[in-house]
Amino acid sequence: MSVPTELNAQLERTILIEAPPATVFAYFTDSALWARWWGEGSSIDARPGGTMRILYPGNNEALGEVVAVEPPHRIVFTYGYASGEPIAAGASQVTISLRAVDRGTELELRHAFADPAVRVTHIQGWRFQLALFANLVTDTLHAEAAALADAWYAVWAETDAARRGAELARITTRDIRFRDRFGHTNGHADLHDHIGAAQHYMPGVTVNRQGAPRHCQGTLLCDWIAKNPQGATVMAGATVFSLTADGRFEAITTLPPPAA
Numbered sequence: 001m002s003v004p005t006e007l008n009a010q011l012e013r014t015i016l017i018e019a020p021p022a023t024v025f026a027y028f029t030d031s032a033l034w035a036r037w038w039g040e041g042s043s044i045d046a047r048p049g050g051t052m053r054i055l056y057p058g059n060n061e062a063l064g065e066v067v068a069v070e071p072p073h074r075i076v077f078t079y080g081y082a083s084g085e086p087i088a089a090g091a092s093q094v095t096i097s098l099r100a101v102d103r104g105t106e107l108e109l110r111h112a113f114a115d116p117a118v119r120v121t122h123i124q125g126w127r128f129q130l131a132l133f134a135n136l137v138t139d140t141l142h143a144e145a146a147a148l149a150d151a152w153y154a155v156w157a158e159t160d161a162a163r164r165g166a167e168l169a170r171i172t173t174r175d176i177r178f179r180d181r182f183g184h185t186n187g188h189a190d191l192h193d194h195i196g197a198a199q200h201y202m203p204g205v206t207v208n209r210q211g212a213p214r215h216c217q218g219t220l221l222c223d224w225i226a227k228n229p230q231g232a233t234v235m236a237g238a239t240v241f242s243l244t245a246d247g248r249f250e251a252i253t254t255l256p257p258p259a260a
Contacts, residue, residue, distance in 0.1 A: 007093055009119040013126055016132045018104035018245050025072035025098055037133050044059065044077075052077045063089040072221045073098050079111070086118050104245045110122040136238035138217045142243055146213050149222045149241065152249065153207040156195055165192050173250045180254035204229035210236075218243045224254075 008036065017024055027033040029046035041055035052064040064078040074097045080089040095110040109126060113119040151171050158164040168176070168188055178185045178194070186193045198205075210223040220241040228234050242251040 007114055009113040009116040011109075011111040011113070011119050011122055011126065013109045013130060015107050015126055015130050015134060016101065016103060016105070017107055017137055018243070019137050020245060021100050021105045022072045023141060024105045024107065024137055026077075027133070028075045028096065029069065029071065037129075037136055042215045046075065052079070064094070065090060067093070069161070075224060086167075087113070087115070119134050129231060130255075134217050139215060141217070141245070142215060142220070144247070145211070145215055145220050145241075145243065146222075148243075148247065149209055149213055149220060150248070152239075152241070152252070153209055153224060156198065157206045158195075159199060161192070161196065164195060171248060172252075173244060176249060177251040178254075179252070181256055201233070202228075205234060 001237070027037055028044065031043045031045070034044045035042045039056065041053075043051070043053045045051050046069050048066055048068060050066040051064055052062075054062040056062065060078060061082040063082050064080065067076040067078065069075050069113075076093065076095045076096070077093045078090040078092065080087045080091040082089055091111045091114065095112075097108045097110075099106045099108070106188045107130070109130065111119070111122060111126065113122075148171055151167060155164055155167050155171075158167060165188070168191060172191075175187050176185075176191055178191050183194050183198075185194050205226050205228055207224050207226045210225050214221045220243060222239050222241070224237060224239060226235040227231055236257050238255045240253045240255065241249050244250050
């Protein structure tokens with residue numbers, strides 16, 4: 001497939017994915033992961049000259065050829081449609097570059113077209129597809145987030161100070177920020193003591209997650225219910241967790257239930 005020499009209509013988009021570059025780049029070199037992004041039947045042979053194929057709903061097929069692969073930072077491939085409309089197979093070029101940043105990976109997309117009008121028709125498509133991609137990567141990265149949330153709720157019933165401290169160190173960052181209607185803490189030591197105080201004033205109360213958690217790109221939302229030793233509900237609400245790329249909580253906010 002030949003690429004036109006004049007691809008002056010550039011579509012550019014940059015997003016942050018809260019995952020390491022190597023994790024992100026794997027989706028461009030592993031056909032099974034590529035198909036998880038683009039859909040069943042899609043594939044990529046990630047070597048110069050290899051075939052790129054995307055099978056969209058309705059059997060609309062995009063085809064291209066891999067031009068360059070530089071793991072885990074850059075991949076370039078041509079792009080067009082088997083039908084020839086709105087651009088022929090191989091008649092545009094996509095460059096995806098990854099850069100490690102503090103919170104994960106900055107992904108820069110550049111899609112070069114010969115026709116500015118065709119560029120415009122792809123803006124929302126890439127906005128949508130990169131959102132799907134960011135969710136796919138982080139959903140996979142945080143597949144154990146429900147268990148992590150359960151560990152957080154269990155900490156509130158852990159009366160052994162050493163074990164409570166070790167568990168907080170495992171599931172949260174050192175500068176963990178915790179907020180609720182009764183607490184405003186910063187860091188392990190402050191949170192550790194706040195939980196101990198809660199146990200003193202509400203002895204025997206346990207907290208458990210209710211239902212499946214909802215996750216979107218490193219933000220986790222869980223409903224919870226607190227019961228006293230007799231099994232009566234004493235409190236309920238929701239928790240918003242902020243996850244780091246290495247799978248720990250860096251910020252936790254507990255919300256009360258809606259007003260009756």
